Amino acid sequence: MSRVTPFSSPLLLGFDAVERTLERIGKTGDGYPPYNIERVRREDGEGVFLRITLAVAGFRPEDLEVTTEESQLTIRGRQSDDKEREFLHRGIAARQFQKSFLLADGMQIIGAQLKNGLLLIDLARPEPERVIRRIAIDVTD
Template sequence: MTRMTTFSNPLLLGFDTMEKTLERIAKSGDGYPPYNIERLRTENGGQRLRITLAVAGFSESDLEVATEENQLVVRGRQNDDTEREFLHRGIASRQFQRIFVLADGMRVLGAELKNGLLAIDLDRPEPERLVRKINISVKD
């Protein structure tokens, strides 16, 4: 039996990689760390996005923000402090990796860590509108 998906429509050409990416994201159900995504207006009337992750307890050296192909990858790694003796440990030093899929043309402007919140700003410049006429060759 063949599986039919939205992306198997014959009018959607070249979207098979997007389908695989969506399946991979759906399987990663870990909600840590929590995050917000907000739309910000710029002075010139444009828009940009800000992703804010709650990374309390992580320092700048514990965090890595990178773009890999069409993905924004945020990783956090804390070294376990073995010199301290805890009577109760409710704040775990936990590794994480959070992946956001970026649309074509999205740019990461920068990242800032403040008060336990990691803010990553993104924008998408307006693409040039290209209209290209394709010549039809006649072969009889």
């Protein structure tokens, strides 16, 4: 039985990548670490940028890795157990995670900082130049 997708119309050409992206988004379900995505006004008042904030308490900068590959932003956290510590109760696990975000074309990473147990990743989307192009129509007799 073949699967019917929203992009299976013969009028929608070249949307294969969008369909794969939507499938990949639908498969992500892990809620750790919790995160926010917010629109932040620049201090100079000239525009806005996006900020992803992840709660990564207990992670050191060397435990975290932020990378981009093509249009995917990936944040990884790896903590190792300290073998010299003896816990009477362990409620805070040394946990690993990987969180991925798909970025729209043109998105740029401004920077990342670790502040008070929160990893802040700032992103900007430069305004694209609006191009209107007139297409010449050839006339043949």
